[in-house]
Amino acid sequence: MMTGQRERNAVFSRINVADRRATVTVEIDGRTVTCRKGDTVAAAVMLADDGPYRRNPVSGAAREPYCMMGICFECLIEIDGVANQQGCLRTVEPGMRIRRQRAVQPLRERGEA
Numbered sequence: 226m227m228t229g230q231r232e233r234n235a236v237f238s239r240i241n242v243a244d245r246r247a248t249v250t251v252e253i254d255g256r257t258v259t260c261r262k263g264d265t266v267a268a269a270v271m272l273a274d275d276g277p278y279r280r281n282p283v284s285g286a287a288r289e290p291y292c293m294m295g296i297c298f299e300c301l302i303e304i305d306g307v308a309n310q311q312g313c314l315r316t317v318e319p320g321m322r323i324r325r326q327r328a329v330q331p332l333r334e335r336g337e338a
């Protein structure tokens with residue numbers, strides 16, 4: 226269980242077993258969150274609270290990571306100021322700044338302009 230955080234819901238929660246992995250502190254939407262070394266960014270965000278992972282930029286519908294292996298692109302998220310990163314393919318690092326994406330991110334924000 227992540228310290229100081231609510232479980233996302235009964236369907237997605239950390240298995241209650243002794244976890245000896247080191248803790249890693251990151252920032253998710255401006256909030257300090259403690260997770261475990263080796264957690265993916267997608268898992269850390271889903272465990273952090275029960276809000277939607279992201280919103281569809283056209284319809285505004287709530288979206289969640291689906292495949293957790295780099296295929297579906299449902300886990301796009303901003304990491305350290307770089308938009309459209311696949312959260313399921315990145316592991317948390319100390320001090321990482323993670324922000325949920327609420328709309329389409331222009332390429333300029335990815336440092337490609």
Ligand code: FES
Binds near residue numbers: 267290292294
């Ligand atoms: S959850 Fe499918 S690509 Fe990340």
